[in-house]
Amino acid sequence: MSRYPYTEAYDALRALTDWKNGQGITFSRSEAARVCEYIAAAIGLDKKELAEKIADHARILDAKS
Numbered sequence: 001m002s003r004y005p006y007t008e009a010y011d012a013l014r015a016l017t018d019w020k021n022g023q024g025i026t027f028s029r030s031e032a033a034r035v036c037e038y039i040a041a042a043i044g045l046d047k048k049e050l051a052e053k054i055a056d057h058a059r060i061l062d063a064k065s
Helices: 006-015 029-043 047-064
Strands: none
Touching (some): 006 029, 006 047, 029 047
8 A cells, every 4th residue: 555645745744743852753643634634624625635735745855855
């Protein structure tokens, strides 16, 4: 099963959150999924389309670094 687009998008969002010593990233994929669903609804996009846009953007940023 591919990680694209959902897992890649959710992990990209999680990477933007704070790293806590001894805990790592505490923002879960489930929380990231809920944020994506909320934003998609707010801007009138299908949640898959938003996940694809986030995942594609993360891939572009990764390629630049």
